[in-house]
Amino acid sequence: MIYLDHNATTPxxxxxxxxMRPYFCEEWGNPSSTYKFGAKLKSxxxxxxxxxxxxxxxxxxxxxxxxxxxxxxxxAIRAALKANLGKRHIITSGVEHSSVLRHCMAxxxxxxxxxxxxxxxxxLLKLADLENAISDDTAVVSLMWANNETGVLFPVxxxxxxxxxxxxxxxxxxxxxxxxxxxxxxxxxVDYLSLTGHKFHAAKGIGTLYVSRKAPFSPFIHGGxxxxxxxxxxxxxxxxxxxxxxxxxxxxxxATYATKVRPxxxxxxxxxxxxxxxxxxNGHRTERLANTTNITFGGVDSEALLILLxxxxxxxxxxxxxxxxxxxxxHVVKAMKPETGTARQVIRFSxxxxxxxxxxxxxCAATIHAVEALR
Ligand code: PLP
Numbered sequence: 001m002i003y004l005d006h007n008a009t010t011p012x013x014x015x016x017x018x019x020m021r022p023y024f025c026e027e028w029g030n031p032s033s034t035y036k037f038g039a040k041l042k043s044x045x046x047x048x049x050x051x052x053x054x055x056x057x058x059x060x061x062x063x064x065x066x067x068x069x070x071x072x073x074x075x076a077i078r079a080a081l082k083a084n085l086g087k088r089h090i091i092t093s094g095v096e097h098s099s100v101l102r103h104c105m106a107x108x109x110x111x112x113x114x115x116x117x118x119x120x121x122x123x124l125l126k127l128a129d130l131e132n133a134i135s136d137d138t139a140v141v142s143l144m145w146a147n148n149e150t151g152v153l154f155p156v157x158x159x160x161x162x163x164x165x166x167x168x169x170x171x172x173x174x175x176x177x178x179x180x181x182x183x184x185x186x187x188x189x190v191d192y193l194s195l196t197g198h199k200f201h202a203a204k205g206i207g208t209l210y211v212s213r214k215a216p217f218s219p220f221i222h223g224g225x226x227x228x229x230x231x232x233x234x235x236x237x238x239x240x241x242x243x244x245x246x247x248x249x250x251x252x253x254x255a256t257y258a259t260k261v262r263p264x265x266x267x268x269x270x271x272x273x274x275x276x277x278x279x280x281x282n283g284h285r286t287e288r289l290a291n292t293t294n295i296t297f298g299g300v301d302s303e304a305l306l307i308l309l310x311x312x313x314x315x316x317x318x319x320x321x322x323x324x325x326x327x328x329x330x331h332v333v334k335a336m337k338p339e340t341g342t343a344r345q346v347i348r349f350s351x352x353x354x355x356x357x358x359x360x361x362x363x364c365a366a367t368i369h370a371v372e373a374l375r
Contacts, residue, residue, distance in 0.1 A: 002314045002359045006199075007148050007176055007292060007350035012242065013201040019245035020203070023238035031235050032226065041237050048244025052208055055247040056174075056193065057184040064209045064217075064230050065240055069175045070099035072194035072209035073142070075220035075231075076171040077103055080140035080192070081112070083169070083216035087139035091168075093117040093125055094335040095149075098320065100142050100173055101331070113137070122284035123152035123336050131162060140169045145177035149319045149332040149348055150283030151292025153181070160189045169215060175199055179250030180257050180289050191215035197239070202246035206239035253353070258290035260353040264360050268349060269293040271364040276371050282333050282346065291351040294319075296333070300374050302344040308370035309347075314363050316349050 003011075012020075029038035031045060046060065053060045066072045077090070077100070092104055094116040104114045115133045119125050130141070141163050145156050156172055163170035171192040177183055179200040185193060193210040197203055211217045211230075223232015273279050278298035297305060302318035309316055319330040334340050349363070 002355075002363055004314060004316045004349040004351055004355070004359075004363060006352040007151075007348065008317055008320075009198045009204065010201045010352065012203055013246065013249060015249060016201055016203075016242045016245045020238040020242040023241055027237070031237060032224065041235075044237055045235055045240050048240045048247075051244035051251075052195070052247040055178065055183065055251045056195070056210060057186050058210050059213065061228075062185075062210055062213055064211060064227050065235060065243070066207040066209050066221075066231060067205055067233075068207040069097075069173065069194045069196035070207075071220065072196070072207045073097070073099045073171070073173055074103050075209055076192035076194060076211075077107075077140055077142055078220050079211070079215075079217045080169040080171060081107070082218050084139035087137050089113045089115070089135060089137040089139060091115045091117065091130065091133050091138055091141045091143075093119060093143055093154075095119055095123065095147055095152075095332045096142065096144055097148055097173055097175070100144070104142075117143075119152075119335050121336055122287070123147060123150050123282070123332070124284055124287060125154060127155065127158055127162060130159060131166075134163075134166045134168055138166075138168050140171060142171040142173065145172050145174040145183070146180070146289050147283070147332060148176050149330055150294045150336075151176070151289035151350075152283045153177075153287045153289065156190070157188045163191075164189050176289060176292075178247075179254055180291060182254055185210060185212070197243040197246055200246050200250045202243040203239050206236060206243045208243065257353060261351050261355070262290035264355050264357060265291055265293055265349075265351050267357065268351075268360045268363060269295070271360075272367055275364075275368055282336060292348065293350075294333070294346060294348045296340075296346050297371055298345060300345055300371055302346055304374055305347060305367075305370055308373065309363075309366055312362075312366035312370070314366050316347050316363075318344050318346055319348060 031041040049060045117129050146153050169191045172190045173194050175196050178195050191212050196207040221232050280296045282294040
């Protein structure tokens with residue numbers, strides 16, 4: 001299998017699994033218990049919190065463990081709205097993940113006004129548009145770090161500084177950025193930042209929300225006293241420990257990630273664009289994650305192409321895994337290129353440093369062959 005869908009999910013690394021292993025059948029206590037067998041697990045949780053904090057240069061006390069980034073995104077936006085009850089305006093972009101977009105759409109139904117900032121043909125947004133959209137009524141801005149479908153990077157530092165200067169809370173969905181680019185919340189002054197473990201080799205079902213010590217927060221999941229009363233629910237110690245280990249490993253590889261993965265991605269992209277007629281890149285050439293390429297194959301149904309690639313052992317996708325069962329054309333590509341019709345003709349390949357040049361050669365040949373067969 002040649003797995004080129006790392007923006008959808010990544011495998012748990014053996015070191016991560018080994019770190020988690022004792023917490024399933026040996027150290028299975030409840031960290032909230034008073035006896036040692038349970039209570040000692042608190043230190044495993046706090047070690048993991050330090051490891052995750054180090055990945056984004058946060059303080060340990062600024063991190064809340066959640067079940068996934070969908071929860072983190074929902075929780076951050078809710079907290080910002082609750083802290084600004086008199087304000088009824090939210091700003092986001094038309095290319096966010098469904099966990100932000102659909103939440104905003106639901107909030108619209110309960111009376112909030114939402115501005116969906118547009119992007120240009122390269123997937124970039126204009127800071128001036130954000131600046132013009134912010135008003136006294138704006139409670140929160142939610143704009144992602146890196147797009148999951150195209151890899152396009154938003155100017156998060158400038159966005160954060162603008163929001164800070166206008167006194168508006170800023171939430172950033174940094175799910176796709178973790179381990180791929182440096183995240184430093186000391187230099188990018190976000191109020192809230194979401195991450196999820198399964199995009200950087202931890203298990204599925206564990207995420208985190210960074211809440212700056214200056215930002216307001218109230219729980220989204222009400223329950224017990226866990227997470228300093230900020231997120232109820234018995235902590236999943238194995239998943240948290242694995243998240244910590246994965247964060248530590250990701251931190252060690254972030255500096256070399258792009259140099260390892262970009263030549264492979266560029267080779268794949270250039271080969272396909274130059275050998276397959278009627279293909280087009282979606283996303284800015286350089287303001288983009290080094291591992292992602294998103295290509296339109298004119299006149300080719302994505303589903304059919306993915307099936308043929310799968311039969312050759314190549315796993316790719318036509319966009320967000322969360323919407324893979326939808327027949328709709330990608331909202332991200334549509335936002336960039338409004339003339340895009342209703343047919344899904346887009347394939348996303350998302351790599352990882354473990355991919356080899358041989359994998360890429362096989363993928364190029366399989367893609368060329370499949371497109372010829374379908375046309
Ligand atoms: N945000 C982005 C940009 C994503 O790519 C994803 C996952 O696909 C999510 C949020 C949701 O993450 P989770 O699966 O942990 O809820």
